[in-house]
Amino acid sequence: xxxxxxxxxxxxxxxxxxxxxxxxxxxxxxxxxxxxxxxxxxxxxxxxxxxxxxxxxxxxxxxxxxxxxxxxxxxxxxxxxxxxxxxxxxxxxxxxxxxxxxxxxxxxxxxxxxxxxxxxxxxxxxxxxxxxxxxxxx
Numbered sequence: 756x757x758x759x760x761x762x763x764x765x766x767x768x769x770x771x772x773x774x775x776x777x778x779x780x781x782x783x784x785x786x787x788x789x790x791x792x793x794x795x796x797x798x799x800x801x802x803x804x805x806x807x808x809x810x811x812x813x814x815x816x817x818x819x820x821x822x823x824x825x826x827x828x829x830x831x832x833x834x835x836x837x838x839x840x841x842x843x844x845x846x847x848x849x850x851x852x853x854x855x856x857x858x859x860x861x862x863x864x865x866x867x868x869x870x871x872x873x874x875x876x877x878x879x880x881x882x883x884x885x886x887x888x889x890x891x892x893x
Contacts, residue, residue: 771854772839775861779838782865795866797859801825801888802850809884821850822886826879829890832871834864850886867892 782795789795802818809815824844828836836843838861844850851857864871873893880887 771841774854775838775840775858778858778861779834779865779869782862783868785862785866786868789866795863797861797863799856799859800882801857801886803856803885804849804852807849807884814881814884817846817849818881818884818886820845821847822879822881822888825886825888826876829871829874829876832869832874834869834871837861837864863892 785795802821804818807815807818821844825837828843840851840857841847841854867874871890871892874890876888877891878887878889
């Protein structure tokens with residue numbers, strides 16, 4: 756299967772919500788590929804604060820709370836809350852000190868035009884204290 760890897764740098768804008776919306780728009784531009792059968796994958800951890808890693812198996816309440824918030828907004832299809840996660844999510848900057856680790860989600864959401872009606876969680880739980888929630892959107 757042919758694959759193309761896309762990468763991005765750190766957010767060029769001071770406003771993360773504007774950058775996440777631009778990533779969503781990039782995903783929308785990829786939607787025709789998805790519609791023609793191309794698999795679009797956005798990969799990354801649902802939380803990404805390496806200082807919160809715990810090799811002892813415990814999970815920080817901050818990581819658990821952010822993951823729970825994510826599960827709720829994904830289930831309800833609240834794209835606006837996801838795109839503005841730095842203002843809407845609990846402890847967003849503790850869960851994601853830098854936005855680029857959460858960015859693949861926004862491109863993926865754009866590729867499905869924000870329609871999460873067919874979304875399902877395929878991986879959840881924690882790895883060394885970090886949330887590894889993953890969704891599949893049909």
